[in-house]
Amino acid sequence: MRQSARVTIGSLLVLSLLTGFFSLLLAASGYGEELYQSYFASPLLILLNLLPPALLIFAVYFATGRAWLGFAVGAGIVLLASGVDFYKIQIRGDPLMAVDLSVAAEAGKMIGRYSPDIGPPFTNAAIFGLFGTLWTFFVCRYRFSGARRRVFASLLTAAVLLGLSATVYVNDKIYRDTVGDYDIGWPTHNEDFRLRGFVYPFIHSIKAAFPSPPDGYSAAAAEQILAKYPTDAIPENARVNVISVMLEAFSDLSEFPGVSLTADVYAKWHALEAESVRGRLVDNIFAGGTIDTERLFLTGNTALTDIRGATESYVYYFRDNGYYAEGFHPGDDWYYNRTNVCRDLGFERYFFFSDFKNADKSDKFFFDKLRSLYDRRDKSVPYFNHSLTIQNHGGYDATKTAEPHLISREGISDEAFNIANNYLLGIYDTNQRIWDFVDTFRDDAEPVILLFYGDHKPWLGNAESVYRELGINTDTAEDDGFYSLYTTPYIIWANDAAKSVLGDDFTGVGGDFSPTFLMNKLFALAGWGGDAYMKAANAAFEETPVVNSRTETTDALRELKIAEYYRRKHFQHNEMIGDNG
Numbered sequence: 001m002r003q004s005a006r007v008t009i010g011s012l013l014v015l016s017l018l019t020g021f022f023s024l025l026l027a028a029s030g031y032g033e034e035l036y037q038s039y040f041a042s043p044l045l046i047l048l049n050l051l052p053p054a055l056l057i058f059a060v061y062f063a064t065g066r067a068w069l070g071f072a073v074g075a076g077i078v079l080l081a082s083g084v085d086f087y088k089i090q091i092r093g094d095p096l097m098a099v100d101l102s103v104a105a106e107a108g109k110m111i112g113r114y115s116p117d118i119g120p121p122f123t124n125a126a127i128f129g130l131f132g133t134l135w136t137f138f139v140c141r142y143r144f145s146g147a148r149r150r151v152f153a154s155l156l157t158a159a160v161l162l163g164l165s166a167t168v169y170v171n172d173k174i175y176r177d178t179v180g181d182y183d184i185g186w187p188t189h190n191e192d193f194r195l196r197g198f199v200y201p202f203i204h205s206i207k208a209a210f211p212s213p214p215d216g217y218s219a220a221a222a223e224q225i226l227a228k229y230p231t232d233a234i235p236e237n238a239r240v241n242v243i244s245v246m247l248e249a250f251s252d253l254s255e256f257p258g259v260s261l262t263a264d265v266y267a268k269w270h271a272l273e274a275e276s277v278r279g280r281l282v283d284n285i286f287a288g289g290t291i292d293t294e295r296l297f298l299t300g301n302t303a304l305t306d307i308r309g310a311t312e313s314y315v316y317y318f319r320d321n322g323y324y325a326e327g328f329h330p331g332d333d334w335y336y337n338r339t340n341v342c343r344d345l346g347f348e349r350y351f352f353f354s355d356f357k358n359a360d361k362s363d364k365f366f367f368d369k370l371r372s373l374y375d376r377r378d379k380s381v382p383y384f385n386h387s388l389t390i391q392n393h394g395g396y397d398a399t400k401t402a403e404p405h406l407i408s409r410e411g412i413s414d415e416a417f418n419i420a421n422n423y424l425l426g427i428y429d430t431n432q433r434i435w436d437f438v439d440t441f442r443d444d445a446e447p448v449i450l451l452f453y454g455d456h457k458p459w460l461g462n463a464e465s466v467y468r469e470l471g472i473n474t475d476t477a478e479d480d481g482f483y484s485l486y487t488t489p490y491i492i493w494a495n496d497a498a499k500s501v502l503g504d505d506f507t508g509v510g511g512d513f514s515p516t517f518l519m520n521k522l523f524a525l526a527g528w529g530g531d532a533y534m535k536a537a538n539a540a541f542e543e544t545p546v547v548n549s550r551t552e553t554t555d556a557l558r559e560l561k562i563a564e565y566y567r568r569k570h571f572q573h574n575e576m577i578g579d580n581g
Contacts, residue, residue, distance in 0.1 A: 007142070024046075029086060055157050098206040179195050234321040245389065245450070263428070284303075301568075321382075331361065453489070492521065502525075
């Protein structure tokens with residue numbers, strides 16, 4: 001190989017590897033040197049981040065025959081995307097993912113509202129890009145001869161990149177197993193992405209950006225399904241206020257015969273059940289993944305999808321009918337990317353822990369604040385609020401517990417007793433707070449519906465061991481074991497003013513069903529017809545109230561999934577986007 005060829009190929013190889021390292025530096029910039037160093041604990045992680053920039057640079061080089069174009073285009077794409085990711089983390093708190101490319105225009109409108117701190121990582125990457133372009137322009141002069149040869153080499157390199165992207169990079173098992181050793185605690189969705197750099201997780205996210213349409217899907221078929229169901233407005237004389245509360249890790253352990261409680265922990269909850277419509281949600285999650293239950297309730301979707309832009313939801317339906325929509329969570333706004341997702345789902349305002357002075361994460365603070373938000377609302381318009389607690393979030397201390405002791409020690413280990421009692425202490429307090437909160441609405445002249453539901457069962461120790469010590473069946477191959485771990489209670493309560501307006505006593509057994517249909521149950525009790533999508537969901541609800549991997553697909557459920565996919569692709573409330581948040 002001639003000297004010029006060695007210089008050109010060698011320079012491109014070194015510069016392409018450096019491009020990958022600069023991308024990793026940008027990815028780790030929010031956490032510092034420790035996260036960057038952690039990447040090197042996994043050689044495969046480093047390889048998966050460095051390989052795409054190299055293949056892209058060489059593919060362009062082979063195609064054009066010019067080293068400077070190969071580097072400028074290939075490295076430019078990688079560094080620009082890494083820089084946008086760096087920038088996006090600052091202004092939104094979540095990384096750049098493939099699905100974001102579909103809302104690039106919306107993102108462009110947002111950029112002018114922010115002034116992020118560029119910082120050394122971004123500046124250094126830009127200087128490197130300029131240096132690499134100048135170096136390859138003046139020093140790397142070797143060109144492949146022959147158009148066919150260049151085209152073949154370029155296509156081959158591109159095919160390798162595409163082939164790896166379609167196999168290795170989207171493989172979920174490899175993704176789970178390939179991660180640095182940085183201890184980020186309990187990683188959020190966004191942090192889970194960041195633990196793997198940028199290039200690798202970005203390519204992996206392509207799969208989520210292009211979900212497969214359901215069988216029989218076409219836009220025309222979806223429009224035909226939805227056309228069967230005319231949207232109904234909520235009658236003005238039936239627009240009662242609605243407050244829904246998702247309760248963190250809330251479960252009624254008294255329903256299990258093997259659980260020996262020494263105090264009536266659930267007395268207040270059972271009293272409320274007696275004056276409400278009550279039942280169980282059949283959740284898709286156990287001990288975590290709270291957003292699955294939360295977002296299925298708000299959207300009516302049958303499965304959780306990644307929300308990265310304005311998304312149709314029942315929140316928008318409330319707003320279509322004159323409601324003001326807001327919510328509150330006494331947690332961090334970045335957790336599960338709620339600061340962005342709540343806006344994307346249509347909430348006009350969403351409050352977090354950081355929005356209030358002297359805030360804490362107790363249910364006392366939560367319910368007091370929720371009541372104050374209701375009191376200060378604009379009373380000239382109806383009100384929808386969806387809020388969620390955090391008090392009973394695990395884990396629960398296994399080494400000690402406080403008084404009172406709410407569960408018997410008999411037949412269980414000290415660790416199991418401590419975990420269960422600590423959990424129940426929080427639940428006992430929650431039940432008192434819910435009762436007191438409901439009490440404030442009993443004689444309220446304004447009509448109000450209150451909905452309370454649990455997101456998932458609590459995590460009570462490794463591999464459900466505490467559940468087994470408490471005599472709870474955890475064998476999910478059996479129906480009893482499955483329902484033991486995958487159900488949470490709900491109640492729908494209405495004050496006398498709402499009962500009078502809506503003509504329903506709001507008591508009785510509401511049945512068991514998926515969170516997908518919880519809003520349907522509330523609307524049915526209120527006598528509201530809902531929009532076309534909700535009516536399609538009603539048809540599926542009648543046939544298949546539980547939708548999960550065990551569910552047999554019926555015609556109505558198949559139609560609902562077609563309508564759901566269409567609705568994700570065709571957002572109908574663009575005029576409301578500027579009013580969110």
